[in-house]
Amino acid sequence: MKPSTSTHKNRWWKIPLGIFLLAVLVVCGYVAYVFLTYNRIPDQQSLEVESHSRENAATGREYTITTYNIGFGAYTADYTFFMDGGKESRARSEESVRECVTGTAETALSYSPDFALFQEVDTDSTRSYHVNQSAMISDRFAQTGAWDSVFCCNYHSAYLMYPLLQPHGASNSGLLTLSRPAVTSALRRSLPIATDFKKILDLDRCYSISRIPVENGKELVLINVHTSAYGTDASQGNAQMAMIFADMKAEYDKGNYVICGGDFNHDFTGDSRTFFNPGTADLFDWCQPFPIEQLPEGFSRCTDYAEGLVASSRNTDIPYSEDSFTVILDGFLISDNITCHYVQNIDTGFQYTDHNPVVMKFTLNP
Numbered sequence: 001m002k003p004s005t006s007t008h009k010n011r012w013w014k015i016p017l018g019i020f021l022l023a024v025l026v027v028c029g030y031v032a033y034v035f036l037t038y039n040r041i042p043d044q045q046s047l048e049v050e051s052h053s054r055e056n057a058a059t060g061r062e063y064t065i066t067t068y069n070i071g072f073g074a075y076t077a078d079y080t081f082f083m084d085g086g087k088e089s090r091a092r093s094e095e096s097v098r099e100c101v102t103g104t105a106e107t108a109l110s111y112s113p114d115f116a117l118f119q120e121v122d123t124d125s126t127r128s129y130h131v132n133q134s135a136m137i138s139d140r141f142a143q144t145g146a147w148d149s150v151f152c153c154n155y156h157s158a159y160l161m162y163p164l165l166q167p168h169g170a171s172n173s174g175l176l177t178l179s180r181p182a183v184t185s186a187l188r189r190s191l192p193i194a195t196d197f198k199k200i201l202d203l204d205r206c207y208s209i210s211r212i213p214v215e216n217g218k219e220l221v222l223i224n225v226h227t228s229a230y231g232t233d234a235s236q237g238n239a240q241m242a243m244i245f246a247d248m249k250a251e252y253d254k255g256n257y258v259i260c261g262g263d264f265n266h267d268f269t270g271d272s273r274t275f276f277n278p279g280t281a282d283l284f285d286w287c288q289p290f291p292i293e294q295l296p297e298g299f300s301r302c303t304d305y306a307e308g309l310v311a312s313s314r315n316t317d318i319p320y321s322e323d324s325f326t327v328i329l330d331g332f333l334i335s336d337n338i339t340c341h342y343v344q345n346i347d348t349g350f351q352y353t354d355h356n357p358v359v360m361k362f363t364l365n366p
Contacts, residue, residue, distance in 0.1 A: 040190060040204055041153060047186035047208060050138070052146040056213045057181040057220045059366040062341060064359065065115040067261040067330055069226065069313070070104040071353035072122040072173060073097035073133055078319035079354075082163055085317035089168045094129035101133045103352035105140040111346075111359045116141070118176040119226040119263045121151070126159070126169020134176050141178050148183040151176050154226055155204035175224045175262070177210050186210045189247065192239040193228065207244060207262070214257065214364060221251045225262035229286065237266070241291050248333070249296040257364050258299070258335040263355065265329055266290040268312070269303050272328040276311050284315060284325050295333070302332040302343040302360055310345040312356045320350045330358050337365045 073091055080086025091097045108116050118137060122128040134151045141147045153174040160168040191205040207225040214220055227240045244260065251258050267273050270289040273281040311326030318324060334340055342361040350356065
């Protein structure tokens, strides 16, 4: 006896239901994977120093330091990023990554630095074709002499399945500090981040502290920082800066010299977004003024630019042009036992990354 046609018709709904249940299972499995694999890197983690230098820092001698966010080797001048409102989620090719990383290293070296701070340096990320950018930069610097280097993992993330056509993937990214004078020890400090589900998007955040002996028995303490971005709420941003400032003050109270440099993800001058973007700055309210009122006594921002205001970062919603939103996010904080002789954001046309480098010349006061 043949099954009735009506019976077959009554079962058609099982096909879309099965597809729907399978999709729900996949999504739930992915969400479980993201949360189960999430873990923060421990605070107060000692960092390995790759040591090649033997010299101490000296008082009264002029030094040069650079800071440069290399944007994981993806940001050519016409690159747009999906988290900024653009379209792209990965670097365009491995060759492009290598060209951009080489370009940032060469640009920094062209200023003959004694110290160099780099941020958003990938070591094994989907988005940058698993190129070890820390090794690339360190190897290029090593060709110019003896450098001590410290790599600090800022964040590692699970595989991000978005955008669907070209997922951003897994990320391993960090901070690289290079020094001609010897670094005796280094430490990773974990910054406060979101504690609810937003922690998955905020990623891990940290700063590194590298200690360099000075001939007078003190230490030069280099702090390399990259704080949270993309609309972090004010309380979290202030908590991150308060933690950094507390460590700066503790070192200063010991009589040490302190330089904190990097990408602060705040309007560093407090008014650069309105200066560079008259009439449009309010559309980018993620860029809040640097909390100068929190800065401890004995410290200052280096903002007396020798050649005028130059933006240090662009928003990557559109290819770089005169219509791009630009702002100063990067710079240096120094203790008052250090004299800043020169500071300037360098206009590179954002050729290799969405940031411009900052160069500072300074002396450690006797």
